[in-house]
Amino acid sequence: MRIETDAHLEQFRAEVRAFIAEHNPGIKHHTGVRAPGPDLVPEIRRWTAMLFEAGYLGAEWPERFGGTPGVDPQRAFVVAEEIARARVWAPIGAYQLASAALIDFGTDAQEQYYLPRIRGGQDIWCQLFSEPGAGSDLASLRTRAQLDGDHYVIDGQKVWTTNGQHADVGYLLARTNPDAPKHRGITAFALDMTLPGVQVRPLREITGTEDFNEVFLDGVRVPVDAVIGKVDDGWRVANSSLAHERTGVASMATELLQNVDRLVTLAKDRSDDAGLRRDVGRIATHARVIDLMSKSVQSGMLAGRTDVADAPSVKIFFSETNLAMTELGMALQGSDAVAVEGDEGAVADGWWQDAFLYARAWTIAGGANEVLKNVIAERGLGLPRDPS
Numbered sequence: 001m002r003i004e005t006d007a008h009l010e011q012f013r014a015e016v017r018a019f020i021a022e023h024n025p026g027i028k029h030h031t032g033v034r035a036p037g038p039d040l041v042p043e044i045r046r047w048t049a050m051l052f053e054a055g056y057l058g059a060e061w062p063e064r065f066g067g068t069p070g071v072d073p074q075r076a077f078v079v080a081e082e083i084a085r086a087r088v089w090a091p092i093g094a095y096q097l098a099s100a101a102l103i104d105f106g107t108d109a110q111e112q113y114y115l116p117r118i119r120g121g122q123d124i125w126c127q128l129f130s131e132p133g134a135g136s137d138l139a140s141l142r143t144r145a146q147l148d149g150d151h152y153v154i155d156g157q158k159v160w161t162t163n164g165q166h167a168d169v170g171y172l173l174a175r176t177n178p179d180a181p182k183h184r185g186i187t188a189f190a191l192d193m194t195l196p197g198v199q200v201r202p203l204r205e206i207t208g209t210e211d212f213n214e215v216f217l218d219g220v221r222v223p224v225d226a227v228i229g230k231v232d233d234g235w236r237v238a239n240s241s242l243a244h245e246r247t248g249v250a251s252m253a254t255e256l257l258q259n260v261d262r263l264v265t266l267a268k269d270r271s272d273d274a275g276l277r278r279d280v281g282r283i284a285t286h287a288r289v290i291d292l293m294s295k296s297v298q299s300g301m302l303a304g305r306t307d308v309a310d311a312p313s314v315k316i317f318f319s320e321t322n323l324a325m326t327e328l329g330m331a332l333q334g335s336d337a338v339a340v341e342g343d344e345g346a347v348a349d350g351w352w353q354d355a356f357l358y359a360r361a362w363t364i365a366g367g368a369n370e371v372l373k374n375v376i377a378e379r380g381l382g383l384p385r386d387p388s
């Protein structure tokens, strides 16, 4: 298991840290928030391009698209950790998912068109998977794509589309064969979000931001060459690209360890409260365990040993510990907890309120925890299946 990194990697870490300190766009990144206001998007596009240009992102891509042959795959985790540590914006949108789908399943023409545009920050992608009736049970999605000459006509509705309001391209799953078993009649598309019939409606969340969107697709005509992979094979394309989203475990652990420091700062005036010491100690211990779990998962990934239960376990423990931590942080503030950023008396400039309001989302994003527990039980531990 990789716990301590070697000198070479630590040198790389120092280089990334210095790069971020010098070049980051200096835009405040509210904790948890995934979609910036529209005024910040041009700066984030520039920042994305810089990270790719420096070789900190996309290093594992094919060399002809800017990848670095033989690159140490651990570097991707270091970059994710340093971006989380510095609390700067990471590139927004579903670029990791989309690039993995294009590299593994795209045509030469798709790769040549889209990959440089992702690198250059020209194209922000969103993930058009979830629907009002298809979240945990994604394969029951009902958005239809019907062949009409050399186009597909798309009709349906997507929801929870993070960054949909900023996206240039959507990584869309739609049903092309309603007669096939539900996992088999789905096709993946690269959807130009500017096409007629695509309507994006932002959803305002409890955090006051608009991370999510509803996306309505009404008779959208998409050329057949927008299909990613084979027709009716979109379930495999989607699952394969989801498996490439590997660096999330690194950023979660880094973020949590930092947040524990905030909790300790908040609690230190009450260090004579034994119950509180126990609660803070438990959360701090969980955060450390999650960091070790994350490193163990990373080392497994690097060695080609992945267990279906690995990433879900980190995600569940992270989101539950994060939720407990923010609830305790709010409780410690008493009536001051109602003061948000900009209010007089707001603790840590309202950081806790942002984190608390967003913490529940982490228990759902990337697969609801209850569903991931089923994955661990059934596919990881081989326990009997949940009655359907």
Ligand SMILES: Cc1cc2nc3c(=O)[nH]c(=O)nc-3n(C[C@H](O)[C@H](O)[C@H](O)COP(=O)(O)OP(=O)(O)OC[C@H]3O[C@@H](n4cnc5c(N)ncnc54)[C@H](O)[C@@H]3O)c2cc1C
Binding pocket: 126, 127, 128, 129, 130, 131, 132, 133, 134, 135, 136, 137, 159, 160, 161, 162, 163, 361, 362, 364, 365, 366, 367, 368, 369, 370, 371, 374, 386
């Ligand atoms: C922060 C965030 C960002 C997201 N971004 C995107 C995005 O960009 N693109 C996109 O396509 N989607 C996105 N999603 C959607 C996300 O994938 C879904 O919310 C998630 O899969 C759950 O689906 P659902 O919301 O429809 O809930 P449901 O599937 O309806 O679940 C509702 C409740 O029932 C429980 N439940 C469901 N099935 C079972 C079961 N078999 N056993 C036990 N309990 C069960 C769930 O755990 C949950 O508590 C995002 C979600 C969040 C929170």
